[in-house]
Structures are given as structure tokens and as C-alpha cells.
Amino acid sequence: MNADDVRFRIVRLIEQRPEITQRELAAELGVSLGKVNYCLRALAEKGHVKLTRFRRRSNKMHYAYLLTPAGVQAKASATLQFLRSKVEEYERLRLEIEELSAELRVDTEQASQRDEASST
Amino acid sequence: MNADDVRFRIVRLIEQRPEITQRELAAELGVSLGKVNYCLRALAEKGHVKLTRFRRRSNKMHYAYLLTPAGVQAKASATLQFLRSKVEEYERLRLEIEELSAELRVDTEQASQRDEASST
DNA sequence: ACCACTGCGTTCAACGGTTGAACACAACCT
DNA sequence: AGGTTGTGTTCAACCGTTGAACGCAGTGGT
Numbered sequence: 001m002n003a004d005d006v007r008f009r010i011v012r013l014i015e016q017r018p019e020i021t022q023r024e025l026a027a028e029l030g031v032s033l034g035k036v037n038y039c040l041r042a043l044a045e046k047g048h049v050k051l052t053r054f055r056r057r058s059n060k061m062h063y064a065y066l067l068t069p070a071g072v073q074a075k076a077s078a079t080l081q082f083l084r085s086k087v088e089e090y091e092r093l094r095l096e097i098e099e100l101s102a103e104l105r106v107d108t109e110q111a112s113q114r115d116e117a118s119s120t
Numbered sequence: 121m122n123a124d125d126v127r128f129r130i131v132r133l134i135e136q137r138p139e140i141t142q143r144e145l146a147a148e149l150g151v152s153l154g155k156v157n158y159c160l161r162a163l164a165e166k167g168h169v170k171l172t173r174f175r176r177r178s179n180k181m182h183y184a185y186l187l188t189p190a191g192v193q194a195k196a197s198a199t200l201q202f203l204r205s206k207v208e209e210y211e212r213l214r215l216e217i218e219e220l221s222a223e224l225r226v227d228t229e230q231a232s233q234r235d236e237a238s239s240t
Numbered sequence: 241a242c243c244a245c246t247g248c249g250t251t252c253a254a255c256g257g258t259t260g261a262a263c264a265c266a267a268c269c270t
Numbered sequence: 271a272g273g274t275t276g277t278g279t280t281c282a283a284c285c286g287t288t289g290a291a292c293g294c295a296g297t298g299g300t
Contacts, residue, residue: 003286012223022249032288037250051249053295061296063248076227083220090217093210100203103132107196142278152259157279171278173266183277 006031007039008082011067011075014049018064040065048074126151127159128202131187131195134169138184160185168194 009029013020020028026036043049048071052064067075129149133140140148146156163169168191172184187195 034288079220079224083224086213086217090213093206093213097206097210100199104199154259
């Protein structure tokens with residue numbers, strides 16, 4: 001999974017659960033803590049995400065990752081771009097599956113021909 | 121691209137063009153020469169492929185990678201396995217595209233609602 | 241008031257997969 | 271012969287990735 005992928009998925013998860021931790025993100029995405037931290041810093045640097053620390057009524061410290069307006073906007077266009085690349089990948093995969101199926105068909109035909117020949 | 125993937129694709133290319141070189145394989149698969157060499161050696165070790173050197177009528181030396189009977193057999197089952205994993209991936213991708221589409225729809229609806237609100 | 245403990249983000253040395261320049265060898269060419 | 275070309279082979283260097291270890295802040299027990 002490349003960094004773009006990770007960044008995009010991080011943004012989506014943050015939007016759904018702003019109080020998610022880096023360790024949870026790492027576990028959810030199946031990547032290392034270091035990578036999540038790296039991508040998150042990149043997002044913060046671009047101003048798409050802000051780490052805020054605050055107290056609740058309980059007086060307990062909380063962390064939350066918030067999408068900035070710029071982040072929301074970036075997410076929309078990123079989703080579109082992401083979707084396009086996925087559709088492309090989908091088509092590529094469809095073609096490959098077709099190819100593999102055809103190949104398999106040929107192989108099994110050859111095999112059955114050999115069987116017939118050997119049985120006569 | 122992982123080693124299994126590379127090995128499988130190498131076998132397919134070899135079957136089509138036994139006289140292909142490692143450099144051509146590397147270029148075709150978009151991986152390094154070293155990796156091709158490594159995978160090819162693994163295939164040779166397993167007895168699926170044999171590098172043969174021979175002279176033609178022209179007396180020029182040629183190289184060719186030939187699939188052994190064991191290699192042909194292994195290829196068939198590998199194709200099936202490969203196909204299964206690709207179909208799985210395909211389904212996964214289909215779901216993700218659906219999700220992304222839905223998400224995008226929600227986002228744009230929210231955006232248009234904001235537009236309406238601001239224009240009144 | 242203190243101290244141990246927990247849970248957070250942050251760091252970075254170590255790891256491991258990947259690369260492709262350099263090599264050894266064989267055959268060809270002049 | 272000696273230089274050139276086209277192979278497979280090697281492996282030191284590179285670089286992205288990892289997660290243990292760290293510093294810090296709040297919590298809870300004494």
C-alpha cells in the first residue's frame with residue numbers, strides 16, 4: 001500500500017472517527033505506526049488535518065484529528081481521483097481474469113486431448 | 121509485485137517465448153534484472169524450468185528457457201490459484217468502488233445543500 | 241504530595257527487500 | 271589475436287518500512 005493510498009484512507013477514517021489514535025489507524029489499515037505518523041504529518045503540513053488536544057467536561061485530555069475546510073475540499077477531489085484509478089484497475093483486472101480463463105481453457109483442452117490419444 | 125506473481129508471469133512468458141532473455145523478462149514485467157534472475161533460479165531449483173544452451177544450424181549459440189513436464193503441470197495449478205486470487209481481488213475492488221461512489225454522492229449532496237442554503 | 245502506571249504522539253536505528261552496475265564467460269567479427 | 275556484443279550472475283549500496291523505545295501528560299492509588 002503506497003503513501004497516497006494511506007493518506008486517503010487516513011482522511012476517510014478521521015472523518016468518521018476524529019478521536020481515532022495513530023495506533024488504531026495503523027491496525028485498521030494494516031500498516032506500521034511509523035508510516036501512519038509520517039502520512040499524518042504530511043497531511044498536517046499541507047493543512048488538511050489538524051491534531052487538536054482538548055479537555056472535556058470530565059477534565060480528561062483528549063486528542064482528535066480534525067479535517068480542515070481545505071482538507072474536506074481536498075478529500076472530495078481525492079475521492080474522485082481515487083475512484084478513477086480504482087475503476088481503471090478494475091478494468092485491468094477484468095481483462096486479466098478473462099485472459100487467464102481463456103488460457104486455462106486451452107490448457108485443459110490440450111490435457112483432455114492427450115488423455116484421448118493415450119487411451120486409444 | 122511479489123515474487124509469486126513474478127514467478128507465475130515468468131512461466132507464462134517463457135511458455136510463449138522460450139528464447140526470451142532475463143533482461144527482456146525484466147523489462148516486460150517491470151521488475152529488476154536481479155529479481156528475474158532470482159525467481160528464475162527458484163524455478164530451476166524446483167525443476168519447473170531448465171535453461172538450455174544449444175547451437176542452431178547457423179552454429180550460433182542460443183539460450184532458451186524450457187518448461188519441464190513438472191513445470192507445465194505446476195503452471196496449470198498455479199493458473200487456477202492465481203485466477204482465484206484475482207477474482208477475489210476483483211470482488212474486493214468492486215465493493216470498494218461501490219463504497220467510494222456512495223461516499224462521493226453523499227459529499228456532493230451535502231455540497232449542493234450548502235449552496236442552496238447560502239443562496240437564500 | 242508523591243510515584244507508578246497508562247496511553248498518547250514521536251523518533252530513528254535496524255532490518256530486509258530491491259536494484260542495476262559491474263563482472264565472467266562465450267561467441268562473434270574483422 | 272583482440273575487440274565487441276550479448277548472455278547469465280553477483281552483491282554492495284540503496285531506501286522504504288518497521289516497531290521498540292522514548293518523552294510527555296493525565297490517572298489512580300497510597
